[in-house]
Amino acid sequence: MKKIIKNGTIVTAADTFFGDVLIDDGIVVMIGVDLESEGAEIVDASGCYVFPGGIDPHTHLDMPFGGTVTADDFETGTIAAAYGGTTTVIDFCLTNKGKPLADAVAHWHAKAKDKAVVDYGFHLMVSEVNDDVLRELPLMIEKEGITSLKVFMAYKNVFQADDGTLYRTLLLAKEHGALVMVHAENGDVIDYLVAKALEEGNTDPIHHALTRPPELEGEATGRAAELTGMADSQLYVVHVTCAEAVNKIAEARRRGLKVYGETCPQYLTLDVSYLEKPDFEGAKYVWSPPLREKSHQQALWDALWNGQLQTIGSDQCSFNFKGQKELGLGDFSKIPNGGPTIEDRFTLLYSEGVEKGRISINKFVDIVSTSSAKLFGLFPQKGTIAIGSDADIVIFDPKVKRTISAETHHMNVDYNAFEGMEVVGEPVSVLVRGEFVIRDKAFVGRAGGGRYLHRKRFGQAEQAAVKKLPIGGAR
Ligand code: URP
Ligand code: ZN
Numbered sequence: 244m245k246k247i248i249k250n251g252t253i254v255t256a257a258d259t260f261f262g263d264v265l266i267d268d269g270i271v272v273m274i275g276v277d278l279e280s281e282g283a284e285i286v287d288a289s290g291c292y293v294f295p296g297g298i299d300p301h302t303h304l305d306m307p308f309g310g311t312v313t314a315d316d317f318e319t320g321t322i323a324a325a326y327g328g329t330t331t332v333i334d335f336c337l338t339n340k341g342k343p344l345a346d347a348v349a350h351w352h353a354k355a356k357d358k359a360v361v362d363y364g365f366h367l368m369v370s371e372v373n374d375d376v377l378r379e380l381p382l383m384i385e386k387e388g389i390t391s392l393k394v395f396m397a398y399k400n401v402f403q404a405d406d407g408t409l410y411r412t413l414l415l416a417k418e419h420g421a422l423v424m425v426h427a428e429n430g431d432v433i434d435y436l437v438a439k440a441l442e443e444g445n446t447d448p449i450h451h452a453l454t455r456p457p458e459l460e461g462e463a464t465g466r467a468a469e470l471t472g473m474a475d476s477q478l479y480v481v482h483v484t485c486a487e488a489v490n491k492i493a494e495a496r497r498r499g500l501k502v503y504g505e506t507c508p509q510y511l512t513l514d515v516s517y518l519e520k521p522d523f524e525g526a527k528y529v530w531s532p533p534l535r536e537k538s539h540q541q542a543l544w545d546a547l548w549n550g551q552l553q554t555i556g557s558d559q560c561s562f563n564f565k566g567q568k569e570l571g572l573g574d575f576s577k578i579p580n581g582g583p584t585i586e587d588r589f590t591l592l593y594s595e596g597v598e599k600g601r602i603s604i605n606k607f608v609d610i611v612s613t614s615s616a617k618l619f620g621l622f623p624q625k626g627t628i629a630i631g632s633d634a635d636i637v638i639f640d641p642k643v644k645r646t647i648s649a650e651t652h653h654m655n656v657d658y659n660a661f662e663g664m665e666v667v668g669e670p671v672s673v674l675v676r677g678e679f680v681i682r683d684k685a686f687v688g689r690a691g692g693g694r695y696l697h698r699k700r701f702g703q704a705e706q707a708a709v710k711k712l713p714i715g716g717a718r
């Protein structure tokens with residue numbers, strides 16, 4: 244079924260122009276003015292922006308963590324993502340030491356397959372490198388198209404890998420064309436500081452932040468960057484929160500290293516004072532790395548604007564306050580780490596970024612969509628509106644003013660970290676491969692409607708051509 248999205252302002256990472264988009268069979272086949280095509284459904288986008296669908300490169304859906312499981316699974320999480328303007332998520336597939344990687348990937352496929360309503364891919368966690376991993380990893384990259392590997396430098400005795408494992412993963416990634424992602428905090432020192440705080444009777448949520456200072460994020464970021472340089476490999480630092488880490492990334496990039504960074508909406512808008520909320524409510528704001536002093540926010544905005552950081556991930560990792568965050572009553576180290584952010588990522592960046600003059604509208608598209616498509620092997624199928632690209636499109640009304648609230652959100656969780664925040668703009672309709680998933684603010688998609696994305700190797704996305712179409716694009 245053909246569709247023409249008419250009279251919107253089309254915005255990509257490069258351009259802003261008024262026009263129409265003709266979609267056929269899920270693909271953008273023509274972009275122009277006053278387009279017509281027999282039998283095409285007309286979708287009016289007057290007064291709206293027409294953006295490429297958001298790509299969220301960092302989600303944890305249906306993930307066991309901290310003695311419980313995230314409140315949002317692939318169905319509720321991706322419905323919320325779609326409401327928020329995100330049409331692709333890349334989720335972290337956890338692995339178990341000593342167990343085949345293929346089993347972990349099959350397990351993650353089973354979680355997502357009949358549930359996801361938007362397209363999805365997986366990153367693969369690496370916590371050890373041994374003969375089995377050396378044999379299996381290239382297969383995961385080749386056969387599964389999982390071209391990004393995640394190493395945790397923190398969460399001692401849970402996920403943390405040692406530096407040797409990180410270095411060997413970087414070497415493997417270099418050889419096979421994958422991007423290594425790190426959670427960069429010094430887990431060993433944090434482990435000591437946490438034990439000391441608890442011994443001294445400091446059990447409240449604020450001590451989560453006090454035992455994970457920015458120096459430990461900066462140190463781990465610098466260490467990972469240095470090892471990347473030695474391995475001549477490529478590194479993506481997830482959830483960067485502070486000036487210390489930004490500086491290490493900037494320094495590595497100045498030296499010509501392939502080091503990239505992501506931050507998240509929570510670090511741009513919330514600060515450490517939220518952890519001091521009374522009645523244990525501070526637990527709602529427990530992320531790792533933690534929220535920082537407000538002064539770090541400017542460093543993050545500057546880094547997004549000047550290209551030292553390239554992307555925005557949600558780090559969606561939702562836990563209910565009741566029954567889940569409460570696991571840490573009397574011991575902050577038992578509060579499950581993470582929060583619900585998948586739905587508001589896109590609009591928060593528009594509202595706090597574009598509306599407040601911190602970033603341009605094209606930079607906005609770049610950081611919420613295009614850069615992730617390029618870094619994670621999806622461009623130009625995803626991440627732009629171009630002839631031959633998937634018709635993943637957000638029709639966004641920039642005139643709407645609204646207040647974020649758990650009362651109205653679609654995530655399966657009992658609070659919203661951005662409760663009460665006033666934002667400008669809202670996705671009105673969202674299409675994935677040319678099909679409405681959100682239409683006039685109502686969900687019309689289908690559980691299982693999302694497709695698994697076999698991704699290209701690192702560095703190959705930008706060289707790839709879009710699907711071959713007849714000259715002129717129309718079919
Ligand atoms: O607190 C966080 N960030 N939770 C999710 C897991 C992770 O470290 O990304
Ligand atoms: Zn992390």
Ligand code: ZN
Nearest residue numbers: 301303558560
């Ligand atoms: Zn995460």
